Amino acid sequence: MDKRLNDLKYIFGPVPSRRLGRSLGVDLVPYKTCTFDCVYCDLGRTTHKTVSRQSYVPPEEIQGELELYLSVLDKKPDYITLSGSGEPTLNTDIGETIRRIKEITFTPIAVLTNSSLLSLNEVRMDLSEADVVLPSLDAITPASFEYINRPHQSLKIEEIISGLIQFRKEYRGQIWLEVVFCRGINDDKEEIERLKGVIERIQPDRVQLNTPVRPPAEDFAFPLTLGQLEEIRKTLGDKAEIISEFAAPLGEEFNSVKDTEILNLIKRRPCTTEDISKALGLRIDEVVKHLDHLTKTGAIRYRMYEHRCYYENVATD
Numbered sequence: 001m002d003k004r005l006n007d008l009k010y011i012f013g014p015v016p017s018r019r020l021g022r023s024l025g026v027d028l029v030p031y032k033t034c035t036f037d038c039v040y041c042d043l044g045r046t047t048h049k050t051v052s053r054q055s056y057v058p059p060e061e062i063q064g065e066l067e068l069y070l071s072v073l074d075k076k077p078d079y080i081t082l083s084g085s086g087e088p089t090l091n092t093d094i095g096e097t098i099r100r101i102k103e104i105t106f107t108p109i110a111v112l113t114n115s116s117l118l119s120l121n122e123v124r125m126d127l128s129e130a131d132v133v134l135p136s137l138d139a140i141t142p143a144s145f146e147y148i149n150r151p152h153q154s155l156k157i158e159e160i161i162s163g164l165i166q167f168r169k170e171y172r173g174q175i176w177l178e179v180v181f182c183r184g185i186n187d188d189k190e191e192i193e194r195l196k197g198v199i200e201r202i203q204p205d206r207v208q209l210n211t212p213v214r215p216p217a218e219d220f221a222f223p224l225t226l227g228q229l230e231e232i233r234k235t236l237g238d239k240a241e242i243i244s245e246f247a248a249p250l251g252e253e254f255n256s257v258k259d260t261e262i263l264n265l266i267k268r269r270p271c272t273t274e275d276i277s278k279a280l281g282l283r284i285d286e287v288v289k290h291l292d293h294l295t296k297t298g299a300i301r302y303r304m305y306e307h308r309c310y311y312e313n314v315a316t317d
Contacts, residue, residue: 010057011065012084012264014077016278018243019134019176019208020110024069024077025268026101027084028091029056035087035116037150038138040180040221042214042269043085051117051152053092063100070105079132080105083112085268090117095126102129110134116155118163124170133171135164136178137202140194144186164202177204178243181211181232183222196236207240209233214270215305215312223306259299262290263313266300270310 010027017023030048033056037046066080080101082088088111091097098109108131115135117123127133137160139145145157168175179195181187199207209232211223224232226242233240265271265279276287291311294300302311 008065010062011069021078023079023081026082028088029086031085033086035152036114039218040212040216045217049152055093056091059093059097059100067104079110080107081110089113089123098129115160118167119159124167132174134176138180139186148185168203175204176206178208181224208243210243267313270312
């Protein structure tokens with residue numbers, strides 16, 4: 001393995017994505033720099049809540065790291081995903097970054113966003129060359145929005161919805177709208193009926209229903225059952241789909257991995273043994289050995305959530 005990979009600052013993965021397959025991530029903002037502080041976020045609570053856009057990461061550095069990483073991968077990722085540890089549209093260079101990535105690879109580019117800044121014309125322009133944009137919309141009423149997303153005080157749900165509608169009018173790529181449901185917070189019939197009406201105005205290509213599957217920022221962010229999600233799917237119509245757990249054949253050697261690569265995955269979000277195995281093409285027994293070593297050294301820890309064991313980074317501050 002090329003030792004230079006250990007020095008990468010902005011590229012991580014490939015990681016298993018329930019929506020995008022094997023996704024090579026690009027981190028565009030510092031850890032937990034976000035416009036929201038969602039109760040279900042598997043990265044923990046937001047430490048820097050802001051709506052101020054800045055040039056956080058030089059696009060040329062991302063381009064250089066990505067060229068290096070792609071040159072050593074045995075298997076091309078399904079997507080290059082601009083996401084990471086916060087809200088990527090806070091980076092004023094996201095548009096330039098997309099253009100630079102397209103100069104070096106034909107791999108489609110996806111952008112994950114919480115939709116909070118789509119009311120800004122410059123943000124919509126920045127995302128115009130992405131192949132897929134995956135915005136989220138978890139609530140329609142102001143009360144539910146404030147409770148589940150805990151937004152920056154300047155953000156209003158009405159403006160966010162208007163931004164999504166306008167983005168659909170301007171954007172030629174695919175829009176896959178995600179809705180994360182938490183039990184007792186945004187899953188009542190009235191909220192869902194209002195959501196259905198707004199979705200009809202936004203006209204996304206897909207509506208992807210989600211619920212917390214990793215340990216959330218707040219213990220009260222309980223997941224829905226599959227049956228509950230299925231009832232919501234029926235209400236929302238043909239475009240709605242339940243996001244299933246990532247599944248891929250094991251045994252393929254995706255790339256050579258050391259403890260640093262596993263840490264690189266875990267520091268982004270909690271992972272199960274199976275998550276790591278699928279992302280890195282390692283046998284389960286190999287992953288277990290690495291995790292045992294990292295746990296003993298104090299680099300990671302584990303906790304149970306919904307009867308599954310998740311490993312998380314200790315140094316997240």
